Amino acid sequence: xxxxxxxTQQSGSNQSNLVDFEIKKPQAKGHDLLVxxxxxxxxxxxxxxxxxxxxxxxxxKILGWDAWGIVEEIGSxxxxxxxxxRVFYAGDYRRSGSNADYQLVDERLVAHAPxxxxxxxxxxxxxxxxxxxxxxxxxxxxxxxxxxSNQTILIINGAGGVGSIAIQLAKMxxxxxxxxxxxxxxxxxxxKMGADIILNHRRSLPExxxxxxQKSVDFILGLSDIDGHWGEIAEMIKPEGRIVSITGxxxxxxxxxxxxxxxxxxxxxxxTKSFYQLPTMITQHQILEKVSQLLDQGILHSTLKQTxxxxxxxxxxxxxxxxxxxxxIGKIVICK
Amino acid sequence: xxxxxxxTQQSGSNQSNLVDFEIKKPQAKGHDLLVxxxxxxxxxxxxxxxxxxxxxxxxxKILGWDAWGIVEEIGSxxxxxxxxxRVFYAGDYRRSGSNADYQLVDERLVAHAPxxxxxxxxxxxxxxxxxxxxxxxxxxxxxxxxxxSNQTILIINGAGGVGSIAIQLAKMxxxxxxxxxxxxxxxxxxxKMGADIILNHRRSLPExxxxxxQKSVDFILGLSDIDGHWGEIAEMIKPEGRIVSITGxxxxxxxxxxxxxxxxxxxxxxxTKSFYQLPTMITQHQILEKVSQLLDQGILHSTLKQTxxxxxxxxxxxxxxxxxxxxxIGKIVICK
Numbered sequence: 001x002x003x004x005x006x007x008t009q010q011s012g013s014n015q016s017n018l019v020d021f022e023i024k025k026p027q028a029k030g031h032d033l034l035v036x037x038x039x040x041x042x043x044x045x046x047x048x049x050x051x052x053x054x055x056x057x058x059x060x061k062i063l064g065w066d067a068w069g070i071v072e073e074i075g076s077x078x079x080x081x082x083x084x085x086r087v088f089y090a091g092d093y094r095r096s097g098s099n100a101d102y103q104l105v106d107e108r109l110v111a112h113a114p115x116x117x118x119x120x121x122x123x124x125x126x127x128x129x130x131x132x133x134x135x136x137x138x139x140x141x142x143x144x145x146x147x148x149s150n151q152t153i154l155i156i157n158g159a160g161g162v163g164s165i166a167i168q169l170a171k172m173x174x175x176x177x178x179x180x181x182x183x184x185x186x187x188x189x190x191x192k193m194g195a196d197i198i199l200n201h202r203r204s205l206p207e208x209x210x211x212x213x214q215k216s217v218d219f220i221l222g223l224s225d226i227d228g229h230w231g232e233i234a235e236m237i238k239p240e241g242r243i244v245s246i247t248g249x250x251x252x253x254x255x256x257x258x259x260x261x262x263x264x265x266x267x268x269x270x271x272t273k274s275f276y277q278l279p280t281m282i283t284q285h286q287i288l289e290k291v292s293q294l295l296d297q298g299i300l301h302s303t304l305k306q307t308x309x310x311x312x313x314x315x316x317x318x319x320x321x322x323x324x325x326x327x328x329i330g331k332i333v334i335c336k
Numbered sequence: 337x338x339x340x341x342x343x344t345q346q347s348g349s350n351q352s353n354l355v356d357f358e359i360k361k362p363q364a365k366g367h368d369l370l371v372x373x374x375x376x377x378x379x380x381x382x383x384x385x386x387x388x389x390x391x392x393x394x395x396x397k398i399l400g401w402d403a404w405g406i407v408e409e410i411g412s413x414x415x416x417x418x419x420x421x422r423v424f425y426a427g428d429y430r431r432s433g434s435n436a437d438y439q440l441v442d443e444r445l446v447a448h449a450p451x452x453x454x455x456x457x458x459x460x461x462x463x464x465x466x467x468x469x470x471x472x473x474x475x476x477x478x479x480x481x482x483x484x485s486n487q488t489i490l491i492i493n494g495a496g497g498v499g500s501i502a503i504q505l506a507k508m509x510x511x512x513x514x515x516x517x518x519x520x521x522x523x524x525x526x527x528k529m530g531a532d533i534i535l536n537h538r539r540s541l542p543e544x545x546x547x548x549x550q551k552s553v554d555f556i557l558g559l560s561d562i563d564g565h566w567g568e569i570a571e572m573i574k575p576e577g578r579i580v581s582i583t584g585x586x587x588x589x590x591x592x593x594x595x596x597x598x599x600x601x602x603x604x605x606x607x608t609k610s611f612y613q614l615p616t617m618i619t620q621h622q623i624l625e626k627v628s629q630l631l632d633q634g635i636l637h638s639t640l641k642q643t644x645x646x647x648x649x650x651x652x653x654x655x656x657x658x659x660x661x662x663x664x665i666g667k668i669v670i671c672k
Contacts (some may be wrong), residue, residue, distance in 0.1 A: 138576075139600060141477060239612040240474075248595050252588030255601070259584050262608035264475060265591070266600035275596065276575040 001025040003100035004313050005060020006050045017050070018313040018320075019060055025102050028073040032104045033081055035069035039123040039335040040098045040311065042066075042319045043161060049093075050320070064097030065090050068113055068123035072102065080107045080285060088113040089288065090127035093271035099316060108281040109274060111288030114295040121302035122295070124331035125165065128303065129291045130284055131270040132166035132221075135244045136173075139266040140219050144290070147174035152217040154205075154236065155179045157224035158195055159186035161331045162246060164303035166221055167193040172299060178217065180205065189329050193303070201225075205232045217241070227251050237263050244268050305330030337361040339436035340649050341396020342386045353386070354649040354656075355396055361438050364409040368440045369417055371405035375459040375671040376434045376647060378402075378655040379497060381607075385429075386656070399652075400433030401426050404449055404459035408438065416443045416621060424449040425624065426463035429607035435652060444617040445610060447624030450631040457638035458631070460667035461501065464639065465627045466620055467606040468502035468557075471580045472509075475602035476555050480626070483510035488553045490541075490572065491515045493560035494531055495522035497667045498582060500639035502557055503529040508635060514553065516541065525665045529639070537561075541568045553577070563587050573599050580604050641666030 001023060009017045028034040046063045053061055071085040081087065089110040091098060113122050136153075137144050153170045157163050158179025170177045171194040179195035181187040182202045190198055199208040201224070209215065216238040222229060222245035230249075234257035237243055242264045258265065273281045294300040306322075308315050311334050322328050337359060345353045364370040382399045389397055407421040417423065425446040427434060449458050472489075473480050489506045493499050494515025506513045507530040515531035517523040518538045526534055535544040537560070545551065552574040558565060558581035566585075570593035573579055578600045594601065609617045630636040642658075644651050647670050658664050 134598075139598070239608050239614055240616065248592055253591050255589050255591065255603075256585055259603045260605060260608065260611065262470075262475070262603050262605045264600060264602035267591075267595045267598050269596060269598045272575050272596065272598035278575055280576065 001101035003060075003062050004311065004316050005062050005099075006053060007060050008053050008055050008057055016313065016317045018317050020313045021060055023059065023100070026104050028075040028078075028104060030075045030077045031106045031108060032075040033071050033078060033087070033107050033110060034073035035067065035087060035103050035105060036072045037067050037069040037098050037100060037103055037311075037336065039068045039119045039333060040064045040066055041123050041127070041331050041333045042316075042323050043127050044323055045093070045127070046097075047320060047324050062096040062100055064099035065093070066123055066125075066127045067091065067098035067103060067105075068119050069098075069103070074107075078107050081110065086113045087111065088122050088126050088292070090130055090270065090284075092274040094275060099311060106274070106281065107285070109284045111285055111292050114292045116296045117302055120307045120333045120335055121304050124161075124302050124304040124333050125291060125295065126288060127270060128161040128165045128331065129300075130287055131162050131246060131268060132169050133287045133291065134270060135166065135221055135246065135268040136169055139244045139268050140221075140242045142173060142219075144169075144173060149174040151219070152176040152178060152214065153219040153221060154199075154209075154217045155195070155221045155223065156201060156205075156229055156233075157181075158190035158193065158198070159329050160223060161303060163190065163223050164193045164330050165300070166223070167195050168300050172294075175219070178209070178212070186329055189305075201229070205229070206235050209236055220244075222247060226253065230254065231257070234258055237261065239263070242266070303330040304333055306332045308332065308334045310334075311336045337437035339396075339398050340647065340652050341398050341435075342389060343396050344389050344391050344393055352649065352653045354653050356649045357396055359395065359436070362440050364411040364414075364440060366411045366413045367442045367444060368411040369407050369414060369423070369443050369446060370409040371403065371423060371439050371441060372408045373403050373405040373434050373436060373439055373647075373672070375404045375455045375669060376400045376402055377459050377463070377667050377669045378652075378659050379463050380659055381429070381463070382433075383656060383660050398432040398436055400435035401429070402459055402461075402463045403427065403434035403439060403441070404455050405434075405439070410443075414443050417446065422449045423447065424458050424462050424628070426466055426606065426620075428610040430611060435647060442610070442617065443621070445620045447621055447628050450628045452632045453638055456643045456669045456671055457640050460497075460638050460640040460669050461627060461631065462624060463606060464497040464501045464667065465636075466623055467498050467582060467604060468505050469623045469627065470606060471502065471557055471582065471604040472505055475580045475604050476578045478509060478555075480505075480509060485510040487555070488512040488514060488550065489555040489557060490535075490545075490553045491531070491557045491559065492537060492565055492569075493517075494526035494529065494534070495665050496559060497639060499526065499559050500529045500666050501636070502559070503531050504636050508630075511555070514545070514548070522665055525641075537565070541565070542571050545572055556580075558583060562589065566590065567593070570594055573597065575599070578602070639666040640669055642668045644668065644670045646670075647672045
């Protein structure tokens with residue numbers, strides 16, 4: 001089968017290290033599905049993994065952590081799917097990604113794709129929906145079944161992939177949503193996603209919050225530059241509030257700033273469950289099934305912004321460069 | 337009325353700065369109760385506040401954040417109590433403490449004292465029970481009504497005041513409890529409180545955990561030296577686990593160690609609710625009423641270890657020195 005992989009970069013080289021190559025089509029065993037890929041989306045994790053490739057790779061590393069496809073074969077232990085099912089998923093960080101004709105994926109990470117969305121609209125959603133859902137409904141302790149009309153969440157970087165769906169999920173449970181964005185396109189996008197108030201993350205957030213009649217917020221979701229925003233986050237979070245970050249820190253974060261307020265801080269990395277093969281892996285199947293329904297019901301909307309065509313090394317390079325610019329809005333998708 | 341206060345310490349002086357003094361008996365207004373104090377207990381917070389007194393105190397600072405007493409007067413807004421009620425509470429960090437004949441306290445922080453315990457047994461409990469309860473049932477997300485028989489909590493420093501009741505609360509909800517202690521008296525005490533396994537916090541905790549057949553734990557409650565134990569905590573916590581600490585850090589804690597495991601870290605400071613006058617203040621009334629019932633039902637047991645008599649500056653100095661030695665076990669109480 002055809003696949004696109006990343007080779008170890010020669011030091012100092014400016015050439016793309018993405019290559020089209022041929023590899024043996026894999027077989028489904030155990031809980032695995034063999035999925036024929038129709039479309040993928042790109043995420044910052046692709047760039048991060050591409051940068052960290054080891055020098056002695058036996059073959060190019062197949063990236064890609066979002067897929068829409070049709071189940072072609074199932075392993076003997078599979079219970080949730082059958083051949084012919086149309087599925088979408090984010091997959092497993094440790095395994096080969098979706099930039100290929102076929103991919104193996106554990107059924108516990110997969111859901112039936114939404115029926116009323118186009119393939120491009122659907123494939124934009126798995127990784128970011130899982131991340132935002134786990135951040136809000138597992139790490140922040142909110143319930144997707146309840147309403148929180150007197151509470152406020154601040155989403156730092158509201159117009160990116162995760163921010164775009166996090167805004168929608170937060171609105172779904174009735175939170176007041178304050179999102180940050182710095183350009184007119186990103187501000188408009190975050191508003192379109194449902195944000196009630198937009199702040200500019202290039203200026204003082206506490207000052208702008210205050211000018212909007214508020215001093216503090218119940219929840220903060222950090223999706224960008226946790227180091228740069230930490231002092232502001234500690235200032236704006238309410239006593240007993242909850243902070244979740246998906247982006248790591250480069251410098252020590254002063255946790256002591258949160259102590260007298262008894263604040264909770266949680267990391268959200270959507271790949272923890274599959275990376276450690278936790279019993280909670282099955283919850284990713286459940287979350288994606290729920291997201292699929294909510295998309296079909298029109299309660300959630302696709303965050304697709306741009307569709308590229310032909311999944312090959314050149315087009316993938318183009319998509320990666322759009323992500324790496326840190327200026328992309330919503331999601332970028334590649335259809336075969 | 338009589339009170340005991342702490343005066344600003346002359347620099348270089350070794351003399352006790354605790355003094356007996358006279359002060360006007362206060363009056364109850366609003367939600368306040370005026371309580372006639374019968375007994376108090378001492379806590380590390382007394383030592384911390386005593387060390388941080390400002391130079392220009394208008395009068396000696398009345399310490400003491402645990403009390404058992406009888407309601408003498410009620411403010412006009414009081415709904416939960418009436419004169420003559422026997423109550424216990426930890427009170428409010430910002431206000432005058434319990435080391436006096438009478439004390440004002442907001443009714444939302446107070447509960448009816450347990451009926452089947454002696455005054456000394458009861459007054460040992462409020463501050464530590466509130467801290468342990470909030471740590472387990474608010475910050476760790478456990479429910480006091482559920483059972484967690486397949487999960488494990490590690491309590492670092494199990495024989496102190498908070499550790500002694502945290503062990504009992506964790507056993508109450510069916511957790512396996514691993515507590516740390518370093519001396520034979522503290523090991524025996526932690527076992528008496530219900531700990532299943534004792535590790536020595538002066539040696540490698542991950543190594544001892546492994547020798548007990550386990551590699552990791554679901555929950556960690558840090559009650560001592562969070563700096564010194566941070567690396568071990570990050571190593572032992574399970575993916576998606578929860579860490580709560582009541583003791584602050586002196587050095588930056590490397591939060592990044594917890595990222596790939598998507599771990600949650602929370603501070604627990606029992607005074608947050610009253611310090612910030614949060615709507616959740618009323619939960620301290622509710623928690624203490626529940627603790628009072630559980631003590632009367634024999635489900636929880638007093639952590640009283642030692643009772644001193646006569647509440648005056650000399651006896652209080654003696655009690656503070658026992659706390660400051662970091663060798664005290666369970667709780668020290670002073671009855672009038």
